[in-house]
Amino acid sequence: MKKNDTEQIRIANRKLIINYVRINGPVARVDIGRALNLSPATITQITAELQKDGRILEISSEQESGAARGRPRILIDLAPDASSVLVVKLAINELRILLGDHKGNVVTEAVYPLQTRELNAEQLTGTLLTAITGFIKKLARRRRPKAVCVVVQGAVNGVTGEILWSPVLKERNIPLRQVIEEQIKLPTTVINDANCLAIGIRQLPAYQDLNDLVVVMLGHGLGMGCFINGVLYQGPSGGAGELGHLNYMPNGAQCLCGKRGCVEAYLGDYALFRDARMLLPFAAEDELHPTEQSMQALVDLAEAGNGELVDMFHRAGVALGYALAGVIGILRPAKIIISGPGVRSYKYLEPGVDAGLTSALVPVLSAGTEIESVALGGDQLIFGAISLALQALD
Amino acid sequence: MKKNDTEQIRIANRKLIINYVRINGPVARVDIGRALNLSPATITQITAELQKDGRILEISSEQESGAARGRPRILIDLAPDASSVLVVKLAINELRILLGDHKGNVVTEAVYPLQTRELNAEQLTGTLLTAITGFIKKLARRRRPKAVCVVVQGAVNGVTGEILWSPVLKERNIPLRQVIEEQIKLPTTVINDANCLAIGIRQLPAYQDLNDLVVVMLGHGLGMGCFINGVLYQGPSGGAGELGHLNYMPNGAQCLCGKRGCVEAYLGDYALFRDARMLLPFAAEDELHPTEQSMQALVDLAEAGNGELVDMFHRAGVALGYALAGVIGILRPAKIIISGPGVRSYKYLEPGVDAGLTSALVPVLSAGTEIESVALGGDQLIFGAISLALQALD
Secondary structure (H helix, E strand, C coil), X not given: CCCCHHHHHHHHHHHHHHHHXXXXXXXXXXXXXXXXXXXXXXXXXXXXXXXXXXXXXXXXXXXXXXXXXXXXXXXXXXXXXXXXXXXXXXXXXEEEEEEEECCCCEEEEEEEECCHHHCCHHHHHHHHHHHHHHHHHCCXXXXXXXXXXXXXXXEEECCCCEEEECXXXXXXXXXXXXXXXXXXXXXXXXXXXXXXXXXXXXXXXXXXXXXXXXXXXXXXXXXXXXXXXXXXXXXXXXCCCCHHHCECCCCCCECCCCCECECHHHHCHHHHHHXXXXXXXXXXXXXXXXXXXXXXXXXXXXXXXXXXXXXXXXXXXXXXXXXXXXXXXXXXXXXXXXXXXXXXXXXXXXXXXXXXXXXXXXXXXXXXXXXXXXXXXXXXXXXXXXXXXHHXXX | CCCCHHHHHHHHHHHHHHHHHHHHCCECHHHHHHHXXXXXXXXXXXXXXXXXXXXXXXXXXXXXXXXXXXXXXXXEEECXXXXXXXXXXXXXXXEEEEEEECCCCEEEEEEEECCHHHCCHHHHHHHHHHHHHHHHHCCCHHHCCCCEEEEECCEEECCCCEEEECCCCCCCCECHHHHHHHHHCCCEEEEEXXXXXXXXXXXXXXXCCCCCEEEEEECCCEEEEEEECCXXXXXXXXXXXXXXXXXXXXXXXXXXXXCEXXXXXXXXXHHHHHHHHHHCCCCCCCCCCCCHHHHHHHHHHHHCCCHHHHHHHHHHHHHHHHHHHHHHHHHCCCEEEEEXXXXXXXXXXXXXXXXXXXXXXXXHHHCCCEEEECCCCHHHHHHHHHHHHHHCCC
C-alpha cells in the first residue's frame, strides 16, 4: 500500500459525503453513514471538517413523531452560499448561462439568442467568452463562480474538453475547455447534454442506487448517457453513447450526420417534423429546427385522431425499440430511462417501441432490463451540470 | 474509513501481484512494483508471504548483459504445482475437460463426444458430472483441482452461474454452477466463451494496458467480451455482450435465435454455410453445424476465385461493419480485436467490414477506436479460463 492511499480514501469519502448531502440533504449523520457504508468515526471527522470550512450547516429538525420528546434531531445540509458555479448550455440558436449555488439550485440565469450555425469557431468562442464575462461582472463579489460546466448537444471529448461534432454548430473539433480556462481562468468541464441529463437523473433518490443505468434523451436528436458500475462511461477518448447514430436501417432515411438509416433519422424532432410535412400541409418554417410548439402540434393532431401521424409515431417507436434492443444486447443495464423533450409523444411511440423490441431480441436476451419513460427534462439536466461543476471543486 | 479497508487493499494487491506474475513471469520484483504502481515495501511483504506459502519461486536469471558482473538477477515466478484447476468447455456435440496448473498451463485433457442438443437439462448435468468425476479420479492426489471454470457458448448469468440460453443446448435456464458446486464441492465459475477469450487476450502483454477493449469472437455465432475501465463487463444480471443478436436488417435473414436480421444470421459459420449451399452444390451435412473443414473449404473456394463466395463474404463483412459501428457508437473502446475461428475468412470479410463501417458511422464518431484482427483462438480462451478459475482461489 502506498503511503498516500489512506489520504486518497479520505478524499474520496469526503467527495462521497458532499455529494450525498447535496442530493439528499437535510439528512442525519447516521443516515449518511448507513447509505455510504462508512463508519460513524469517519462521518463525524469529515462532517466536522466541512462544518469548520463553512460548507455544511447544522439544522435542528422538527421533533419526529414517535421520537423521544423534547429532543430535536440534528440534521446537516450543504450551505447554499458556500460556493457558486457557472453552467453554460449551448443549444441550437440559444446560449443559456446560469449561476448555481453549492446546494445545486439555480440562483440567476440569462438567455442569449445567437445564430449558432452561422458562426465559425472563432466567432463562437468569442461570443461565448463575451457573454460569460458580462454575466460574471453583474454578479455580487461573493457570488463569483469558481468553476464552469459547459453542456453541449453533440459529441464531446470529455478528456480534452473539445466539441468533436455538434448539429448546432457548423465547425468541428472546437477546443472549448482550453479557450474558457485560458480566458476565464476557471476550471471547466465540457459535457454532452444526454450525459449531463443522466448525471442529474441518477441523483434522484429513486435511481441513485442503480449502478448500471442508461438514460436515453429524446429531443432534436437521440442521445444517451450510461452509468456502468456506478460511473458515467464516456469511453477512453470521450464520445461514447452516440445512440442516435446507431444504424437502424442500412441505406434508410437521411440523417443530419450525413449517413443514412441512423435511428435518429426516424425519431429526432427534426426527422418527425420533416416526415410530418410530407403528410400534412404545415406552414413553412425551418424544418430542421422545429419549435416545441410545432412538435406539440404533431402530438395534438395524433391525439385528435389523425391516423397518418399515429402511424408515423408508431414507426418511429419501432426504430427506438430496435435501438433499445441494441443497447440491451450490448450492455444489459438494470434500467433504461427514456426522457428529454421528445417524451411528449411517448404515448404514441410506446406501442412501436414494444413491437420493435419484440422483433429485435428474444425475451431471454432482454430479460433483466426494465424500460421506463419519465418526463424529466431541463431541471435534472441543469442540476446534473451544477453538481458536475461543483464536484470539480470538492 | 472502515477498519478493514487496509486489509481489503492488501488482499486486492495480493491478487494483482499473483495475476501479474502469472502473465508476465518470470519477473523481477522491482518490475512488478513499477507495473502495478505499488511500493517496494508492499511488493517485498506480499511476495515473501507467497513464497512462504509455496505459491511463488525464486529463479536466478542469467546475468544480464550490461548489468554489474557476477551478480545474477533474482526473478520470481509462480510455482506451477502450487494449485490445479479444472476447465470444462461445452461446445456443440463436444465436452472438453482439462486440468490447468497454477501458472496457467494445460497439464492434461480429455474430449468427450456427446449430442448436446439431444439432452434435456437433467441428462446434460448428469453427463457433465459423470465426466468431471471420472476425470478427477484419474488424477494424482496432489493434482486434485481446487476450482472449476465452465465455458459455454451462449448467454450466461455470470452472477448466478446459470446458462440462460445456448445454441448448443435445447433447454434454457440450466443452473449449472449450483449443480456442480453441490456435487463436486468445488467453487465454480460459469462464463460465456467470448468473455473468456477476452480475458485470455487481455492477458497478452500487447493488450494488458488497454482498459477499454472489446473482443469480438467470430465462429458458429458472433460473441463479444468487453473490458470497461479495466474490468470485464457482464452487466448486473450477466449476459451483456450479445453482439450476435444486434439487429443488422429489420425483418432480414432468419437467425437461430428465432428473430430475423440479427448480425450473426449473416456472419456466423452456420449462416455462411447455409448461404453457400444456396449457391454451390455441396454434399449434404448438418448445415446448422458445419465442420471446420467445410468452413475452410469455403475460404479455399474464394481463394480459387469463386466470385459468388467472394461476394458472400463481402456482404457478411458489411454486416460485421455495421455491428462494429454499433459497438463504437455506444462504447467507443480504444480497441476492438476480432478473433475466433471465423477469422479464417477475414481476408474476404475485411473489404466489406470497411464498407459497412463507412456506411454506418461518420468518421468523427468512429475516431479513437482501432480495429485489429488476430488469429488467436483456443489457446487464449483456455488460458483465460484457467486464470479465471485460479483467481477464485487467490
